[in-house]
Amino acid sequence: MDPHFARYPFFDGARAAVGDADISPAELIAEDAPAVERGLERVERALMEGTVAPEDERRWTDREELLSYPIARILVSLVDTPAAVDKYAAAEAATAHDRLRADFESDDDGLQSTGTRPVSLNDVLREFDLSGDVRPERDGPDGSGGSSARRSGERRPSHYWVDVGAYLTLSTAEWGERWRLVNRELAAGDVRVTDEELRRLLEEAVRRRVAEGLPFSVRGSAAGEEIADALDDEVTALRNLLNDHDAAGRAEVDAVVPGLFPPCMKELVQRARSDESLPAHSEFSLVSFLVALGMDATEVTTLLGADGEAASRMETRVEYLADAEGAQFAPPSCASMQSYGDCVNRDERCETISHPLSYYAGALRDAGEVRDWREALS
Ligand code: SF4
Structure with missing residues (x-):
């Protein structure tokens, strides 16, 4: 096999x-x-x-x-619920996104992180019938080399040109303004995207393939x-x-007071604000916690001081986490946070709960009158 x-x-x-x-x-x-x-x-x-x-x-x-x-x-x-299908397909795609990033980086370095030949960008483009639609920037929009021109072990470029048809098929305006064609650099029928944006498009290709035929x-x-x-x-x-x-995530929490966040989330906020690039699971934990408090993409990126690519990535993540019906991914439990190594600076309240949201709901309740951090934004 x-x-x-x-x-x-x-x-x-x-x-x-x-x-x-x-x-x-x-x-x-x-x-x-x-x-x-x-x-x-x-x-x-x-x-x-x-x-x-x-x-x-x-x-x-x-x-x-x-x-x-x-x-x-x-x-x-x-x-057999739409939310289950959506969340399952999105999670398979998000996991594939992380694995592809690791594999592409191994391919760049000529390393074999998984004990076998890493999957290369060319493998994935072939898999999704996109080989003729994506060219590395070094070939330029008129280049004829195609993605297969890149040899294994050769560092990938930071940008690619994607055929406009493929771009429009895989992206959606719901991902944010920057994905709209009017806001993109276009040349000779190709759209310029960053390395990370290309992986986002591939993630969407995976999501669609996984969702296809579900539920049966x-x-x-x-x-x-x-x-x-x-x-x-x-x-x-x-x-x-x-x-x-749904019940645990939203019932008891109606204000954003960062000073009352559980210790694990305070630490992740601080790390994000100091421009540290959080591992994918840590960023997911933090952003899903903030989304569960009812924060939107702008509020999340403002709180975390994110700009540029980090802000775009987080906005996309927020959109993923809060679906159109308002059902949300629950943030990870304390047990999962522990397994990620993100349960830090535990305090007395931590001994009484099993979920960071329960910690926060209890802290809010005990604090009585509080000022919502979002009021300062308006
Ligand atoms: S016990 Fe739970 S709430 Fe407390 S720091 Fe660990 S993960 Fe966070």
Whole structure:
């Protein structure tokens, strides 16, 4: 099996690899195989934390990772709500985005961070039929070299030119003003994008591929009924997760008072404000916490003192986190924060709660009259 399929199970070739594994999802479920547990973790983490990366990378084999993907799709289909599909597809795409960045950097350095050849930009462009649509800047908008002109180990350019049709297909004005065509540099039918913006477009290509065909009908045959019955407990737990986080995330918090944030979030705010580039999981934790307080993109970037590329990235993240129906990704629990190494400076209140939002709700309640930080902005 190509080990890339464990990290990118939505690649076309991964479907054949699942077939070659010689065991059907129904058999995996009947056997309660490890891939079923990993599939459940995949969806749980997608709904709660916006990632499908495992808590413990070493726990699962490549085969289990690969087989967990069709199981996760079955689970999402059985949960059968638009929010579950949206959040699951977004989380698969966000995880792929992080992995692609790591792989591209390894490819630049000629290193093999995953013990196998990293996936290159050319591999991904080919996968999504974009090879003819993206050119590195060094070729210029009229260049004929194409992305395949770049050799492995050669440092990637900071900018690319993307065919306007592909750009318009993958981007949306909802991502913010800077993505609108009128605000872009255009030449010879190509749009100039940064390296990071190109990865954002690829993330969207992944999201669409993952969302395609979801949810599908699982029931409707004897085998389907059996699968659905066997996963009944898991599906109920996932539905409860979706319901819980809406209640936990917004019910008790109606003001933004940074001085009352839990210690972990104060630390992340301070690190972000000092221009540190936070790891993706830390930035997700912080931004999802702020979004759960009802902050919009401008408020988040203002509080964190972000500008330029960092501000754009955070704005995109805020839009991802708060969907059109107002349902939100819950910020990670204290247990997850601990596993990320982001639970720091614990105090007495930390001993009484299991979620940073509960900490903040309690601190707000105890503080009585408070002044909302946002009042100073108006
Ligand atoms: S215990 Fe929870 S609220 Fe307290 S610092 Fe750790 S993660 Fe934050």
